[in-house]
Amino acid sequence: MLRDITIGQYYPSGSVLHRLDPRVKLFWTLLYIVSMFVFNTFLGYVVAGVTLIVLIKISRVPFKFMVKGLKAVWMLLIFTLVLNLFMTSGEVIWQWKFLKLTREGIRTAVFMGLRLFFLIIGSSLMTLTTTPNQLTDGLETGLRGLKKIKVPVHELAMMMSIALRFIPILLEETDKIMKAQAARGADFDEGKFKDRVKALVPIFVPLFVSAFRRANDLAMAMEARCYRGDVNRTRMNPLKYKQIDRIAYLLQFVYLAVLICADKLLAPLLTKVLPML
Amino acid sequence: MLYLDKVSYTYSPGTAMAMPALHEVSLEIPDGQFIGIIGHTGSGKSTLIQHLNGLVKPTGGVIYYNGRDIWDEDFSRKELRTKVGLVFQYPEHQLFETTVVKDVEFGPRNMKLENLEVQLRTFEALKTVGISDELYDASPFDLSGGQKRRVAIAGVLAMKPEVLVLDEPTAGLDPAGRDEILEAIFRIKRERNITVILVSHSMEDVARFVDRIIVMEHGSVKYDGSPKEVFRNYKELEEIGLAAPDVTYLTAMLRERGVGLPDVATTVEEAADMIERYCKH
Amino acid sequence: MIKANKLAYEYIRRDEEGNVEGIIRALDGVDLEIKKGDFVAILGHNGSGKSTIAKEINAILEPTEGTLFVNGLDVSDESKIWDVRQSAGMVFQNPDNQIVASLVEEDVAFGPENLGVPSPEIKQRVAYALEKVGMEDHRGSSPNALSGGQKQRVAIAGILAMKPKCIVLDEPTAMLDPGGRREVIKTLHELNKKEGITILLITHYMDEVTGADRVIVMDDGKIVMQGTPREIFSKVDEVKSHHLDVPQVTELAYELNKRGFRFPPGVLTKEEFINALLG
Structure with missing residues (x-):
């Protein structure tokens, strides 16, 4: 039930993308997201799209698996499409009462939809090829510089990794508590809104009590294992850039350069040349 | 009275993660x-x-409570x-x-x-x-x-x-x-x-x-x-990772050594009675 | 290894409004000495003070009165706290609530990482620790995919990787099934025999202490009985008066002795029982 959420779940396929340093992938994702706002020509979409397709192919993650995890996001996508489709002013090509369909509207809707789709698939590609542990490691090491301005990078990364470890445990626990209260006649899907909210009390109180108990136990266990924050801490597998990571960094700038060239130079040129043809 | 007729249950059926948990369990549980x-x-x-x-719906078989199928629509x-x-x-x-x-x-x-x-x-x-x-x-x-x-x-x-x-x-x-x-x-x-x-x-x-x-x-x-x-099968129970009570083993060992106990015991009380009776004769 | 002198621990119990309801003396004048390489079991019902001792040894709680030395280090000395914790590692009851990382080997590495051990040596230590508890095949698994007994063995490996002299286990088997309990106890005996690690096992399961060198029974914050398992279990009435059980075979011999049999005191194993009956 609650365990069916698969968005961005790690998919082990042992591809080159999986073996890349998480910092490279974080930076790639960031750059890719930023690049979405750089271009606005058809050629730009082609470059971004082709790059994504190539990356998906390299990752060896089945496209079906990616899309399956996006069920929740489809709603957002459709909403954006509809909004753009009817809310953009311009040359009207179809009208029914107050609903106006414009040429510009179709164009914006299609392009906005594509952008969102690229954005989502692009970022889920990172979580699909990176374990949560690598991700927190990458964040911690990658953002180390922020420590100088008192951002508790280590603590945030530790919190994230503990949350990742305990989320499945707490989900299972919620399931069990719901069943146990149902065995005492509790009803979670009948009655008015007020009754339903009230029905959550017998679930949330035990869940919080348990979460606090676990947090307390864990803190004690961590202290017993000499955890004292980021003081003199070493890592078993410290992150280290390899040749392939350097190449990947280089490729990012190649991508950005190609995108800008295509969008700013080639596209205007093409529009000038095309009418002559 | 509860009656289970060939009840089976599989987690996430029809997916790669399908996991059979119960296989055609039939039981009669009288009052x-x-x-x-x-x-x-x-x-x-x-x-x-x-x-x-x-709480859980079987993926196969029927459960009856006092003669009625508990997954009947009007139950x-x-x-x-x-x-x-x-x-x-x-x-x-x-x-x-x-x-x-x-x-x-x-x-x-x-x-x-x-x-x-x-x-x-x-x-x-x-x-x-x-x-x-x-x-x-x-x-x-x-x-x-x-x-x-x-x-x-x-x-x-x-x-x-x-x-x-x-x-x-x-x-x-x-x-x-x-x-x-x-x-x-x-x-x-x-x-x-x-x-x-x-x-x-x-x-x-x-x-x-x-x-x-x-x-x-x-x-x-x-x-x-x-x-x-059930505990007479203590050897088979051991094979599936379970164990009979210690006194069952003890009485079984005594029987193997030629002590004429009538059967294996399952509680301390019973074992004490058996050994006492045997030794008094 | 561990030496306690008139050790006491008190805490204040408050009601919901924060008013003092009373002072609880969880430990009351405990004298204890555990030698290097010993396997010692502490028995006692809940609230007898046995868990408090464990937390004192790990410097999680500070003694109210008396002294406690672990590996020659005073646990009250703030500056030595991490050395104390490194030399006497602790395993807790709930297997889920003491595993920090989402991968077995990363969890085992957590302790040495905190101690600042260099990376190549952490890898060696993790491999060594996982092998000693028989979990080397699960190094890349998620802890959530393991059984209770396996999780506890991972927790033990996590302590082992810190190279402790002593491991204190606070009811490590209370939440496990019989198979898991056997796994954990067997692992502890192996570590004690082969690696010479001092083991302090806190439990309320009687059948787990029969292999110990020494058994200590606690009640009401005090040590009330002390001796070899045989010495302890030869006093069935006294053990029961502290709300504890004896192994079934011991109980049977005791029951038969009441009916005029003459079993020697403290029969622990089935073989002993049979030899005593037939011999």
Whole structure:
């Protein structure tokens, strides 16, 4: 039930993308997201799209698996499409009462939809090829510089990794508590809104009590294992850039350069040349 | 009476993660029996008991309660849950109210009973599990481990179930806490004469109390009979990671060494009687 | 290894409004000495003070009175706290609530990482620790995919990787099934025999202490019985008066002695029983 959420779940396929340093992938994702706002020509979409397709192919993650995890996001996508489709002013090509369909509207809707789709698939590609542990490691090491301005990078990364470890445990626990209260006649899907909210009390109180108990136990266990924050801490597998990571960094700038060239130079040129043809 | 006809259950059927948990389990559970279910972790015993009150729907087979299919459209499973009371493992983890009494009242209140009836059932249940009245207004979170668990059992008992199912009710308790719980269960059985199903890892506890033992293995019923009939297979039980009580081994070893005991024993009492009788002759 | 002198621990119990309800003396004048390489079991019902001792040894709680030395280090000395914790590692009851990382080997590495051990040596230590508890095949697994007994063995490996002299286990088997309990106890005996690690096992299961060198029974914050398992279990009435059980075979011999049999005191195993009966 609650365990069916698969968005961005790690998919082990042992591809080159999986073996890349998480910092490279974080930076790639960031750059890719930023690049979405750089271009606005058809050629730009082609470059971004082709790059994504190539990356998906390299990752060896089945496209079906990616899309399956996006069920929740489809709603957002459709909403954006509809909004753009009817809310953009311009040359009207179809009208029914107050609903106006414009040429510009179709164009914006299609392009906005594509952008969102690229954005989502692009970022889920990172979580699909990176374990949560690598991700927190990458964040911690990658953002180390922020420590100088008192951002508790280590603590945030530790919190994230503990949350990742305990989320499945707490989900299972919620399931069990719901069943146990149902065995005492509790009803979670009948009655008015007020009754339903009230029905959550017998679930949330035990869940919080348990979460606090676990947090307390864990803190004690961590202290017993000499955890004292980021003081003199070493890592078993410290992150280290390899040749392939350097190449990947280089490729990012190649991508950005190609995108800008295509969008700013080639596209205007093409529009000038095309009418002559 | 509960009747299970070839009940099967598979987790996430039809996917790559499909995992069979029960395979064509057929059982007859007559009224008033005291039954022990044993099996190691993952043998399907917890899945089995969640079928008995309709919390889980079987992927195959039919479950009958008093002759009616519990998954019939017009059958109220909400009512069934008050007839077949299920006490989960570590039930104290489900306590949530501010006082002991309020927590026990949760079940009967959900049944929409009258106020007086709710209170009557609550006090009765608390008395049966041996919680004294000075604790009635205490916060359940301030009680000892054994007391919390008895309050949680009272919470199910207050619905006046005809069948009471307890999943490892003594897990994690010290000997004193364990004895409190077992005494409470025995008192419930004696006072109410309902069917009690006890899921347990402790062969010693099971052997002391129950009339019938069901051994689960790989989602199927491996043995079903009186403690003596089941524990006679101590060698086979060992092979599937379970063990008979120590006195069963001891009496079996004595028999192998030529001591003429009539049978293997399952409790200390019984073993003492057997050896005494043998030595007096 | 561990030496306690008149050790006491008190805490203040408050009601919901924060008013003092009373002072609880969880430990009351405990004298204790555990030698290097010993396997010692502490028995007692809940609230007898046995868990408090464990937390004192790990410097999680500070003694109210008396002294406690672990590996020659005073646990009250703030500056030595991490050395104390490194030399006497602790395993807790709930297997889920003491595993920090989402991968077995990363969890085992957590302790040495905190101690600042260099990376190559952490890898060696993790491999060594996982092998000693028989979990080397699960190094890349998620802890959630393991059984209770396996999780506890991972927790033990996590302590082992810190190279402790002593491991204190606070009811490590209370939440496990019989198979898991056997796994954990067997692992502890192996570590004690082969690696010479001092083991302090806190439990309320009687059958787990029969293999110990020494058994200590606690009640009401005090040590009330002390001796070899045989010495302890030869006093069935006294053990029961502290709300504890004896193994079934011991109980049977005791029951038969009441009926005029003459079993020697403290029969622990089936073989002993049979030899005593037939011999």
